[in-house]
Amino acid sequence: RKEVEQDPGPFNVPEGATVAFNCTYSNSASQSFFWYRQDCRKEPKLLMSVYSSGNEDGRFTAQLNRASQYISLLIRDSKLSDSATYLCVVNRPSGYALNFGKGTSLLVTP
Amino acid sequence: SQTIHQWPATLVQPVGSPLSLECTVEGTSNPNLYWYRQAAGRGLQLLFYSVGIGQISSEVPQNLSASRPQDRQFILSSKKLLLSDSGFYLCASYRTQETQYFGPGTRLLVL
Numbered sequence: 001r002k003e004v005e006q007d008p009g010p011f012n013v014p015e016g017a018t019v020a021f022n023c024t025y026s027n028s029a030s031q032s033f034f035w036y037r038q039d040c041r042k043e044p045k046l047l048m049s050v051y052s053s054g055n056e057d058g059r060f061t062a063q064l065n066r067a068s069q070y071i072s073l074l075i076r077d078s079k080l081s082d083s084a085t086y087l088c089v090v091n092r093p094s095g096y097a098l099n100f101g102k103g104t105s106l107l108v109t110p
Numbered sequence: 111s112q113t114i115h116q117w118p119a120t121l122v123q124p125v126g127s128p129l130s131l132e133c134t135v136e137g138t139s140n141p142n143l144y145w146y147r148q149a150a151g152r153g154l155q156l157l158f159y160s161v162g163i164g165q166i167s168s169e170v171p172q173n174l175s176a177s178r179p180q181d182r183q184f185i186l187s188s189k190k191l192l193l194s195d196s197g198f199y200l201c202a203s204y205r206t207q208e209t210q211y212f213g214p215g216t217r218l219l220v221l
Contacts, residue, residue: 034209043200043212044154087154089210096142096161097169098210102153 001026006088006101014109017078021104023071023088032091033064035073037084038103044087047073078108112137114213116201122219129174129188131216133201136182143184144202144210145176154200160184196220 006023013019025033033050048055050062050071061074071088088101113136123129135141145157156169158176166176173192177185184201196219204210 041198041217043215045212046209049209096167097144097156097159098204100154 003027003092003099004088004090004101006086006104008102008104010105010107012107012109013078015078015080017108018074018076019078019106020075021073021086021088021106023073023101025069025071025088025090025099027090027093027099028066028069029093030090031093032098033062033071034089034098035060035062035071036087036089036100038087039084044100047086075106078106080108080110082106083108112141112203112211114201114203114211116199116213116216118216119214120217120219122221123191124221125193126190129186129191129195129218131186131199131201131218133184133186133213134182135184135203138182138203138205140181141203141205143178144204145184145186146200146202148198148200150197158186191220193220 004025011019035047036044037047038044048057048062050064052064054063059076063072085103085105087103090099115134142161144159146154147157148154159167160178163178163181174188199216201213202210
């Protein structure tokens with residue numbers, strides 16, 4: 001089983017739509033969770049951390065379910081500029097490295 | 111905030127030639143440093159990480175090696191490149207309780 005699994009997509013949605021990405025992780029001892037965004041031919045950049053109680057940053061909402069080892073990202077009112085690959089990231093319990101999912105591709109169309 | 115520099119930005123090398131990619135970090139001290147590779151259309155593959163000067167852990171033993179001669183300098187090397195070494199090489203910095211920052215990357219094409 002892979003450490004972090006994501007639906008690769010692509011997700012094609014119209015502007016203004018709501019879209020949700022899901023991610024599962026295998027190591028129940030993981031404590032830190034993140035969503036990164038990667039634009040084409042660019043480095044990944046942190047989008048938001050994910051907290052146990054769930055957290056929101058503008059149009060973006062992240063949720064964590066530790067019992068199911070499941071992380072989600074909800075994007076409301078999608079913009080063209082949201083088109084990118086979204087990476088689910090989970091820390092290794094050793095503390096020295098992060099495990100990255102392969103990413104979910106999002107294309108927002110006019 | 112920290113800044114990560116990588117060079118060169120793009121590199122085209124023949125098979126069998128040597129490689130040296132450099133990464134330097136500003137704005138932090140004693141970070142953990144990482145080298146990742148991302149092949150076309152693939153996910154991030156962790157190659158090496160370092161928790162201190164001279165300390166290197168290898169994730170994927172290959173014809174690549176890494177060195178950390180200074181606290182904020184991380185170097186990726188190869189004596190002889192293979193076609194399969196082509197990819198996007200990313201250096202990253204991470205401190206516990208913070209998050210991981212990436213450099214702009216080096217795009218390597220081996221011909």
